[in-house]
Amino acid sequence: MLKVGSRASTLATAQAEQVVRLITDAGVACELVLFETKGDKILDRALDAIGDKGLFTTELENALIAGTIDLAVHSLKDLPTTLMEDLTIGAYLLPEDPRDVLIAAPHLTWETLPSGAVIGTSSLRRKAFLSAMRPDLEIVPVRGNLQTRVEKWKSQGWDGLILAAAGVHRLHWQDMIASYMDPWTFVPSPGQGVLAAEIRRDNEPIQQLLASLNDEQAALRARAVRACLAQLGGGCQIPFGAYAELVDSHVLRMRAKVGDLQGEHILVADVQGDVADPERIGREAGQRLIEQGALKLL
Secondary structure, eight states: OEEEEEEOSHHHHHHHHHHHHHHHHTTOOEEEEEEOOHHHHOOSSOHHHHOSSOTTTHHHHHHHHHTSOSEEEEEGGGSOSSOOTTEEEEEEEOOOOOOEEEEEOTTOOTTTOOTTOEEEESOHHHHHHHHHHOTTSEEEEOOSOHHHHHHHHHHHTOSEEEEEHHHHHHTTOGGGEEEEOOTTTSOOOTTTTOEEEEEETTOHHHHHHHHTTOOHHHHHHHHHHHHHHHHTTOOSSSSEEEEEEESSSSEEEEEEEEEOTTSSOEEEEEEEEETTOHHHHHHHHHHHHHHHTGGGTO
């Protein structure tokens, strides 16, 4: 019986159940083990005020090391680029739409949001990019799982809420989406929409199982954007986005974007190259941002 670890939120559980179905369909029985992480417990402070790395992953990684679970399912965007010793990403799974979305009342879209509209977001990246694109908006912080954020949007009477399309899709809430944000302008979090299966390096049977389930295209895109993030320090709570897509079977292109929280200074790097070495593309994008002064903004 393979023990699969996950955060206990509704979205995280739904994602883990999708992975469990994949593994079960491959002929291996699974048991789901749920955890509450530091990021789940502390809801009265912004994520960047709590700490940077491992807010939603450390408890699962500790369980992997201890042997309490055999595999941990993460939203890749929550997973730091430097993993705990003896752990590795065994597979990149079930990629969803990487874009961000605007949740709003039926009569509103991104294009029709009025000046002074109040928009909720839990992300430094989204705050920075929103401020740069629409300095006339009022941006308010909102913490909690997806359900909590949607409830706050409704109860507070805000005009809109920015969320990851992947989570909205996985909970089948598409009817609330007012607009999809252009990923080349409103650049998503690195790896957004992809699930990561983290395992112990020495667990060869699970490595072989996951190798057969790995989404190769998602892996190439993820490796590029995570290499860029690593070049900039590897944190998950910074105003930084990176998006990559395959031009064809040989070429991968990506955009990395960083800004200050006021949206007054935005830096962009575009790189494309041989798909055989996605990390090189990511590192080059990161270096171009550093040469523009990105580290001063982070």
